[in-house]
Amino acid sequence: MSVYMLGLVGAVVTVSIVFEMLRRRKLREKYATFWVLLAGVIVVIALFPDVLAGAAAMLGVQVPANLLFFLGSLVLLGVNVQLSSELGRLEERTRTLAEEVALLRLSSREHR
């Protein structure tokens, strides 16, 4: 099995998992879209390896796979940073809610 076939299988598995998670409402569209698009890119590269080879030649990368690894890590890094920042925002929101709950609890206690 060629490395491109492997990529194709990976893309299909990714799309099926994302689809199934969407169906079970375990994943929101805004995240799903990204993963499906990424799987699409992998499919394109698997079906038309020349695209990758061409891009590598254009950028002066001698081994096309290295370009793939580089771009792959870059994308994963980006996703992680994005998720960290999302997490920080959520923490700030729950913090505000926690304060709000405490303030409301006190005022309801005073009015009893």
Added chain:
Amino acid sequence: MRVLIIIPAFNEEQSIRLVIGELERACGYADILVVDDGSADSTAALAEAAGVAVLRLPYNLGVGGAMRAGYRYALERGYDVALQVDADGQHDTRYIGKLVAAVESADIVIGSRFAGAGTYTSAKFARRLAMRLLAMVVSGLARTKLTDVTSGFRAANRKAMAIFAVHYPVEYLGDTVESLVIAVRSGCVIRQIPVKMRPREYGTASQSSLRALVYLVRAGVALGLALIRRWEPVSAAEVPERAGV
């Protein structure tokens, strides 16, 4: 003038009643608010039994979170001065009147352990160095000599309260150093008065060399972030009028 004493408390059931009792005797003119920061023990129940207002945070947020909730309460209820006092009994109640009086001429008044009164020596060199460096930088920003920017013994007027009710970081050192930087950058005037600290009655301060070194590094990072961060400014128009006066 209405004064609120905010006591952030996390698992302080051993000392909270003593501290409340002492504050009531020493500063009868002030109201007391205990912010229970998600304690697992009976801190909140003891404080409620003592008859003071208690904000119960549903989970632990850290001092910064507890204080922001406290400042929101102070602002909403129309207090003129909000004081932060620790729940472990380290802060000497005799200085509270002086802090309140000093707020007349500043927006924030810090009770400084290193300004002459009493001897407070923090054991490790790296920790002392970190505290000195932090003090130097914040002094420069505030254009006044501040010797103890990590002190949790401080008073704020309504202007400072309004800023702290929106921006009071929960990050490491955010409740002390960064909050001061935010206040300075928002145009607050800061002063300090010398205070004497009492020895801790319960618990021990962290004292190992490694910890002190880690403190130095984290303090540097916290200060650096404080200096470069952006906030949405709190405009004077958003500050609610004093209610009930």
